[in-house]
Amino acid sequence: MRNFEIYNPTYFVFGRDTQGRTGELVKRFGGSKVLIHYGGGSVVRSGLLRQVEESLDAAGIAHVSLGGVQPNPRSGLVYEGIDICKREGIDFLLGIGGGSAIDSAKAIAAGAVFDGDFWDIWMGEAPYANALPLGCVLTLPATGTEGSNSSVITNEKLHLKRGSSSDFNRPRFAILNPELTYTLPAWHTACGVADIMAHIIERYFTNTPDVDVSDRLCESVLQTVIKYAPVCLHEPDNYEARAAVMWAGTLAHNGQLGVGRQEDWSSHQMGHELSALYDSTHGATLSVLIPHWLRYCLPGHEMREAQFAVRVFDCEMDFEHPERTALEGIERLSAFWKSLGLPLTFAELGAKEEDIPLMAKKCKRNYGTHTGAFRPLLEEDVAAIYHMCCEK
C-alpha cells in the first residue's frame, strides 16, 4: 500500500424529500445570496427548481438563476455565470442536475473570486487559490462530481476539454434524493451505470501490491451496482434500486476506493477522444473500450483479472488456467453492459476505423507517451485497442 491522503469534507444529505433542506444547508455553510445553476427543462418541468427556490425563500436566502448547461459543459456559460456572480454579489453557488451542471457551477465558483481568466486555472496555468462555497442537488448518478474534487469543462472556442482537480472543487454539501432519478431515460441511467463502474475499474486494475482493503471495497460497490442497475431499468421508480445506484455513484468516485494504489484512467482518456470526435456519451465510450482494454492488458495480469472475475462476477476459478477465468469475467462484464442497452463496438457508437490513427495520436498528445498505468500504453497500443473495438 502506498502512502496516501484523503479528504472528503462534503456534507451528504441522502434520501426522500431532501431537496427541501437546500435553504437550511446553504445557510449552514454561510451562503446568503445564491446563484442557482442548472441545465435544461427537466429540472424546471419536474418542479425541482421551484422546490429549491421555495426552500431558499423559506430560509431567507436571496437567489438568481442561470440555466442552460449542456452536456460537456461549455466555458461560454461559465463566463456568463462569473459575470452574474460579480455583478450581483453572489456568495454561494448551487448546482442542480447531473455532472454537467455541477461541474459548470464549480468553474463559476472558482472564476467568481479570481481576477484573471478561470480557464487558465483549468489549463493548470494559474494557481487555484480560492472559490466561492458550493452545494449541489444531484439528479443523475454517474460522474461522482457531488463528492469529488474535479470539474471538466469544454472550451468551445479553443476546442479543448480540460479537468481541474482541487479541494476547492469539493461541494460543501450534496443533496441526493433517489426519487429525483425516477424519470431518467433508460439510456442515461445505463450510461451513468457504466461511468460509475468505470470509476471503480480504473482504480481496481493496478500493479500496486497489498491493497486488499480497497480491493474489497471496490468489489462491494461493483456488486451492488450489478445487482441494482437492471432493476432501475425495469422498474424506474424502485426506490431501493435507485438509492443503491445513487450512493454507489458517490462512493465510486470520492477517492476512497483508490487509496494507496496507482490508478489507471487510460479507458477514460481513450474514451474522451471518442467523445471529442463523435460527441459520444461518456458512459457509452467506456462500455465499448473497457472490455477490449482488459483483454489487451491480460498477458502478465492474469491473476488480478481473474480476481475481478471471481469476486465481482462469481466466475469459478480455473487454477490451472487463470487466464480463462479472467476472460470469462470480461465476457460477463460485456454481457452485463449489453443487457443494459449499452454499446460494445465502434459500429454501435458510430465511430469510424479510419479515425483511429488521429485519435491515437491525440491521446498521446494529451496524455503523454504512455496512457494509463496498469499496462502503460504507447500510441500503437492505443490504436490496437481501438482496432479491437471494430471487430465483430
Next chain:
Amino acid sequence: MRNFEIYNPTYFVFGRDTQGRTGELVKRFGGSKVLIHYGGGSVVRSGLLRQVEESLDAAGIAHVSLGGVQPNPRSGLVYEGIDICKREGIDFLLGIGGGSAIDSAKAIAAGAVFDGDFWDIWMGEAPYANALPLGCVLTLPATGTEGSNSSVITNEKLHLKRGSSSDFNRPRFAILNPELTYTLPAWHTACGVADIMAHIIERYFTNTPDVDVSDRLCESVLQTVIKYAPVCLHEPDNYEARAAVMWAGTLAHNGQLGVGRQEDWSSHQMGHELSALYDSTHGATLSVLIPHWLRYCLPGHEMREAQFAVRVFDCEMDFEHPERTALEGIERLSAFWKSLGLPLTFAELGAKEEDIPLMAKKCKRNYGTHTGAFRPLLEEDVAAIYHMCCEK
C-alpha cells in the same frame, strides 16, 4: 434504506514517516499555538513526541505539552488541559496516542472555548456550540476516534462514563502511520481488532431492509481485518498487515458503514458495565459478549446471521437449516477471537456471576428499558446474555 446524513471532514494523511507532516498540517488548519496531549511513556520513549515537536518547531508553531492520559480518560486531566489552554492562549489541540489521548484532547478542545463546565456538555445538559480545532497522530487502531464525532470521558468523582457525539469532535486532520503500531503489545493489538470488528458488527446486524451497499462494505472491512489481524500478531512489524488493520479501524467507525440503517450498540452498552465494574479492556468485553449476543438474537434473525456466516466467514449455506449456518458463523467468530488471545467467557475476564443483576439493572438505567435495536433487550434479556457468558 433510511434517509441519512454523513459528514467526514477529516483530512487523513496515511503512511510511512507521516508524523513529520504534523507542523504543516497544524498550520494548514489554522493553528499557531498547540497543546500536545498524550498518555504514558511510550510516546516519549519511541521518540514520537520529539518528532512531532520538531515538526511543529520547523513550521514555526509554538507548543506546550500535557501528558498522563490514562485508559478510560478522566475528567480531572481534561480540566487541567482546559486551564492550560485558557492560560496559554492555545488555539489548536493535538492528540497523540490511542483513543484515550484523542478523546481527552477532544474534551479539552470543547472546554477551552466554553464558559461553563465541559462535563455539562458531555452529560447532554449544555449545548455543544464550539471547540478549538484539533488534529491527531494515531498510535493504536481501535476506537476509530481519529475519524469519528465521538469522545468518551470518565468523571472519576461522579463515577460516570459519558460520551459526546458532535461534529465539533471531528479532527481536522489525522496522521496514521502504521509503523507507529509495530511496538504495540499483542494484547492491545488484539483488543483493538475486537473493537474494530465490533464497530462493524454493531452496524451490520439490523432489521432495516435494503441496505445492500453498506452490508457489502461492512463485510469487506471485516474480511480485511480477519485476514491481517493474525499477521499483526505473528509479525508485529509487517507493514502491510499493520496498514490494513489501521485503515480498517478508521473505516469501521467513521459512519459510512452504518448509513441508511438502524444500528444496534447493545454489546457496547453491556460491555461498558463490565468495564465499569472490573476495569476490563473494552475490546475484551466485546469478544466475550458478541458471540453470546448473536446466539441470543438468532430466533427470527436466521437469514441475516447466515448472511454474515456465509459472506464474512465463508461458511457453506445450509438452505434447509439456515440457523445451522448462522451458528457455524458464530463459532468461527469465537474461534477467530480465541486465536488472537481474546477471552470468550466471564471467567477469563474475571467477571462474577453474582454481579449480573446489578449490571443488568445499570444497563437499563443507563440506556432505557430497551438496550439495542436488532433485538431490543429488556433487563432480563441482558441478564440472560450475561449468564450465557458464564457457561463453560
